[in-house]
Amino acid sequence: MNEPAPIVFMVDDDPSVLKALALLLRAMDLNVITFGTPYQFLEQYAPGTHGCLVLDFSMPDLNGLQLQQELAARDIELPVIFLTGRGDIPVSVQAMKQGAVDFLTKPVNGQDLVAAIHAAFEKDRMSRRTRAEQGEIRQKLATLTPREREVLEHVVAGKLNKQIAADLGTVEKTIKVHRAHLMTKLKARSLADLVRLAERAGVLSKAQDQNDYQA
Known part of the structure; x- marks a missing residue:
């Protein structure tokens, strides 16, 4: 039985950015769901859904790094790709240390974004396989x-x-x-x-x- 196609979850408080990137990714046959705030994403995301998160770093109330930390607190292992309008190297290092797949500067190059998304999908696939194997091992150990x-x-x-x-x-x-x-x-x-x-x-x-x- 085939797994459902992975989904690109995109969070950005700029509607024009969401629309443009969603059109770009859908033209590449990628499934995309957009959210205007991190809170909308947290409310609607179903844990366990295959895919990755393309996340604007600088947002009011809850920024990208804080959302990444919230996902970790909820034990949600969804690969994250950060987009930022500012090349903040110290912040990008912190984000990468916390498991981000990539940190891209706006205006983002479409090819770079698609490449990062496919890398995130592969990371998600490998992570799921590892967790499944660990689950089987735990059953045997029991x-x-x-x-x-x-x-x-x-x-x-x-x-x-x-x-x-x-x-x-x-x-x-x-x-x-x-x-x-x-x-x-x-x-x-x-x-x-x-x-x-x-x-x-x-x-x-x-x-x-x-x-x-x-x-």
Whole structure:
């Protein structure tokens, strides 16, 4: 089943800019929805909708950077492209650090804008794929027993079965059984598979932090 086409959400308090850019993007077969204020966008945006946000930086009441921060607070991972009439380099650096895809100066070059939008669409697609994979991994991890989860954290930290047994106060044979069970549940065919899976789920970083603390 094909995903719905991504949407360009455009927010600018200048109606003439909205109209001109919307016409340009629609001529490029892009789906565009325009908003005159950040508040209109926040009220109407349905979380999870595919696409990106083309956002005027300088707006009254709530500027572009503040809207970007509000999206982060709401856990909305929509790629942002900023448009500005002022080449404010320090602000653009801050925006990029917060995850903006691009920062374009008005009057914006149409080709540059379209290129940035396609880059944002790709970022959105990859982010969705990553979140879907992480969701599948979390479901698999949820099938582990507490002891299997402990063994997993020790395994991905690079410990041998003998060391894990000593740490957990059991025998090596028991650790081998737990390890076989968790490999089956997580559908990992090798230690490398297990490490990659644990890294995506954040288990690897947790295990490394524990090692650093113990050291």
